[in-house]
Amino acid sequence: MADIQDEAIQQGMDSFVATFGRVPENFQLLAEHAPGAFAGYGLMRSFVMRDHGDGGALDLKTKELIFALLDTLAGQTTGAKNHAAAAMRLGLTLPELAEGLVQVMMVGGITTWNLTGAAVMKHCRDIEG
Template sequence: MSKDDVVKAASEVAAASFGRTFGEVPVNFALMAEHAPGAFAGYGLMRDAIMRDRDAGGALDLKTKELIFCVLDTLIGQTEGAKAHAAAAVRRGLSVPELAEALVQVVMAGGVTTWNETGAEVLRHAVEVVEKAEAAAR
């Protein structure tokens, strides 16, 4: 198998992994796939390995993993990533009070700036996700 074949196969695994959790490959990662396919392939294999639910051999459930990524992204100021992971966690059953508590932990570790720059927006987004889901269910 050639290196190009390996990159192609790993990129397919990466795209499928994003598809399972986000429904699509996020725009920034699609850009990586186009212009740095080897990096996308490598990242995708690592992502696929960690983003396994318990029934697929993961030690943590996907809701917890999405919450962890949400709070880590909040801590580093990666608002869009934090919002995406918060929404994914909510779709897997995370409640708004659980998210709020985790975001306050980020404030305790990273300071109030993490709340003002990212955390509040993430929580607002999660509330909107919940409200839309509730409205759709009616």
């Protein structure tokens, strides 16, 4: 069982490094104190974050945009910024991001824009800068 858990943890770590260049601190903390939970998350993440060439149905840019939009809806500003920036590195444009953020606002209300969406848009505007 430990070998399976260790492999799943490694897959999760590798997935973060491949997409963000690092394992975010909160996930390092999860891996340290709840390795079984991180192992499960790592397996899900390594499954979802596959590009077309690795068997993924959606391209990584789209997946990163979806995560940015979902994080915006959930009020998770840091995650939304990280995923939006990753999507931009993969070719996401500011008009595409703005359109997606407006969709989030249509579902979640203006508060999603005021609490998270605007910060994500500013962050990505600054990156494009």
